[in-house]
Amino acid sequence: MRFSDFKPVNLDDRDLFWGHYRQYPQVHSDNTFANMVCWNHYANYRFIEVDGSIVLSSTINGVTSFRMPIGPRNPDLIGDVIDLAAREGGDTPLWVLDPANEAWIRELYPDLPLHASRDFFDYIYRTEDLADLAGKGYATIRRQVNRFGREHVYTAEEITEENINEVWEFLVVWCEWRDCDSEPILAYEKEAVLFAVNHFFAIGLEGWIIRTGDTIGAISIIGRVNADMAVVHFEKALPETYPGIYKVITTETAAGLRKRYRYINRECDMGVPGLRESKTRYHPAYMVEVHHVTRDDLEAHCR
Template identity: 40%
Template sequence: MTAGIEFKPVLMEDRELFAELFGKYPPEHSDYMHSIMITWAGYMMYSYGWMGDHLLIMTECCGERNLRPPVGEFELEAMERALELSKEMGCMHPFAMVGERTASWLRSEMPQLELESHRDLFDYVYLSRDLSELSGKRYLKVRNQLNRFRRENEYAVEEIDGGNIEDVRDFLKRWCIQRGCHDDPFLMHERGATMKALDNLAELGLSGLAIRIDGSVKAFTIFEEMRSDMAVIHFEKADQDIPGLYQAINQETASRLAHRYEFINREADMGLEGLRRAKMRYRPHSFMEVYHVKGW
C-alpha cells in the first residue's frame, strides 16, 4: 500500500488488462506497452494500482521513483489527486512520461503546471510505405547500402518461431560479444530484455523476423501492434560486419508491416548520438513526444 493505493508489479498475466485498457485509451508512447514493462523489468521496475476507474503506473529506476498521469478519462479531480499522491510518494517529478494528448489537456485545464519536453525519449514514427519503398532522393544513400547488401549476399527472411528461435538466441549472444555488452551496463540490460522477449514471444503478443545468410542467423527484429494503425519495433539487431544488413532488416520488416499499418514506431534514441543520426536518416514522419511536469 503506497499513499492509499495498492501498487503491484506488472506481471505477464496482466497482458489482457493492459490490452483492454489501451484499447479504450491508446498508449501515447511505447513505454506504456505491457511488453516493455515485462521485458525491461530488470532495468526499471513497473508497478500499477487503481485509483477508482483510473490506472496509475509507477516506475522505479536508478534510485528514482516516478508516477505517470492516470490512464482513463481526463478528469480534473483524478489529476489533482494523482499529483498529491506523487508528492506523498516522494516522486522525482510530479508526473513523468506525459504523452502529447495528455500534455495538451494539462496545458488547457491545469495551466499552472510547467511541462518540460524530454527529447531523448521521443518515439520516432515513420510512414510504413516510406520505410518499405525507400523512394526518392532522400533515401538514396539507404538504397545504395541496401542494394550493395543484396548484390553481395544470398539471404532468406524467416518469421521467428519455435524452429529457429534458438538460432536467434545464439546470434544475440554473438552480437553481444561483438558489441562488448559486458563492458556496457545498459547493453547488458538490453540483452536481458531482448532475451526475455524471445523467451515469451507468444505470451507477450510479439512477432519477429530473422535474416539468415549462409545458414546462420545474422539479423533479427521483434515487433508488435501498438494501435490499429501503428506497429512498434522493440528490438533490432544485425551483424555490423555485413554492410547494408541493418538497412535490409529494416526494409524487410517494413515491407511486411506496410500492408496492415500506416505507421511504424521505432522508439526513442535515448540521447545516443549515433542512434539519433541513424533514426533521423530515415526521415521520421513525426514524433510521439513526452514531457515531465516540473516541480516541486
Template identity: 45%
Template sequence: MLDISDFKPVTLDDRNFFKSFYERFPIQHSDNTFTNMVCWNDYAQYEYYTNNDALVISSTIENKTSFRGPFGIYDDNLLKEVLKLAKKTNHPLAYQIFDEETKARILALYPDINLSSDRDYYDYVYKTDILSKLPGKKFLNIRKHINSFKKRCNYTTEPMTSESVQDVIDFFFKWCEWKECKKNPIMNYEKNATIYSVKHFEQLGLCGLLLKNENEISAISIYEELNKDTIVIHYEKGLPDCEGNYKVINNEVARLVSGKYDYINRESDLGIDGLRIAKMRYYPEFFAKVYNIDANDIPEI
C-alpha cells in the first residue's frame, strides 16, 4: 500500500532521473517540470515516488498536501492508491490533474466524480511562428510598441552565460526592489526561485536571453525545452527603463527558437487580471488545462 513515507524530496541531484523520465514520457504543463519543482521547493515542498516507470508527485503548501499522477507507465491500482492518499488530506486541492490522459482514466473509474476546472493555472500555449512574426491586424498594436522601442532604445540581445550570472542576479534584485517583493510573500518566493534558477542554470539545462538597453540589462527571459515540440518560458522580467521591453524580449525569444520548436508555453496567469489580459492579447493556440479534486469528493476506495 502506498504511503506518504514512500515519497522523497525533490533535490537538484534528481535532475538526471527527471530528465530521463520526461524524455520517455513527455509532459505538457509547466508545473511538473523539474525546474519549477526544485526552484520553488522552499514554497511548495515537492516530493516524489517512483516504481516500475511510474511517477507520483506531491506538493505541500502551508501544511496542505496535494498529489498528482501517476505519470508514465502505470495501472489503475496505483492510481487508486494515490487517490486514497489524497482523500486523507481533507484538502480542496487534494488531487490535481495536469493532462487529459489522467482525466480520462479517473472518469473511466469514477464517472460521477467532481472535477473542478482551475482556469487560473491553465498554461498558455502559443504557436512559435505566430509569436515570432506577429502577423495581421490583431497584432498591430504590439508591432507598434516593438517598433517604438527599437527607435527609442539603444538595445542589443545576448544569451545568458556563466559570465553573466551575477549581472542577471543583480537585475532581479533591482526588479524586486521596483516591484516591492518584500511586501508580497509570493513575489518574494518567486525572487528566490528565479535566483536559484540563475545560479544553477547550467545544471538545470536552462537557456536565457538578455535584452540590454545602453549596455544594461533591461529584460530577461529564462526558458527550457518542455518536450520535443515546445519550450516553456519560466521567467520573463523587465525593468521600467524603456517601455516595450517585455514585448521585445517575447518576440526575440520566439524568433530565436523558430524552426526548432512549434510551440511556446508561457505558463499560467495565476488569476491576475492584468497578466491574463496581457497573455490573451497574444491569442494562445490552446491551454494546458488543470483540474482539481476535493478530498471530500474522492469516493471510498
C-alpha cells in the first residue's frame, strides 16, 4: 500500500461512501462523508479501497495520519496500514475512531499502547432528552427555552430549496459578527459551513431554522451517521441579539429528528473549556471514544 495511491474525498464519492457505510455503519462524526467533504480544505481527507475496505487519511498542516480500515476484518490489511502509517505518518500516525476497531487492534497487538484522545470524544445524546428537556437535570435549560418563548414570537422550520438562500445570508451575518477571518480556525469553519450550504442537497444534509418574525436567528445543519444516529455538523446563532436562542435551536432540531433517530451526535469539544462545559450540561448518554498510536509505539511494537 502506497500513500500516492490514495485519492481525495470529493462530492462524486457520496454514493460510494453511503453504500459502504450502510454495510459498515460508523459511530464517530469525523468519518462521515459530509464532515470530510465540508472540511477537506482543512484536513485534506483521502482514501483508498482495498479488499472490500476503505482506508482513510488526513493531512493537517502538512502532517499525515491514517485510520483503521472500514470493512471486513482483515489482519493483513491492518498490518499494511500500520506499515504505511509508520512510513508516512507524523508523530501520531494512526487513529482509532470506534470501539469495535479499538477492541480488534487490542486483540491483534496486545502490547501496542492506545492513548485516549479526550478532546476528540464525540458526545452522544438521546434525541428525546434534547427534545423534551424533561427532569431536574434540564431545569435550567428548560427555563431558558421557556423564557425565550415568552419574549419572542418564533417559528421553527426545515431548511428547503425555498429558504436555503436565506440560510446563506444569515451565515454571512453570523461570520461578520464572529469576525471569522480574524482567526485561522474560524476562517476554516466559515469555508466549511458555506460549502455545506452551497452543496446542501448534493451532500444529503438537512437542517432547521429559528425565525423571530421574518428574521433568521439560528440554524442547524444535520447529517446522518447511521440508521440510529444523526449528527449536528453546524449550529449557528446570534445570541447577543437573541439570548437563549442556542438552547432553542438545539431542542427544536431534536424535536424534528426524534421520529427517525434515537441518538444525536453533537461532535467533540476539541478541548475548549467552555464548549466542554456546555456539552456536558446537556447530559450525554455516552461518548464515542477516540484513541491514537504514537510513532514511537508503532516502531517499538509493530516492526
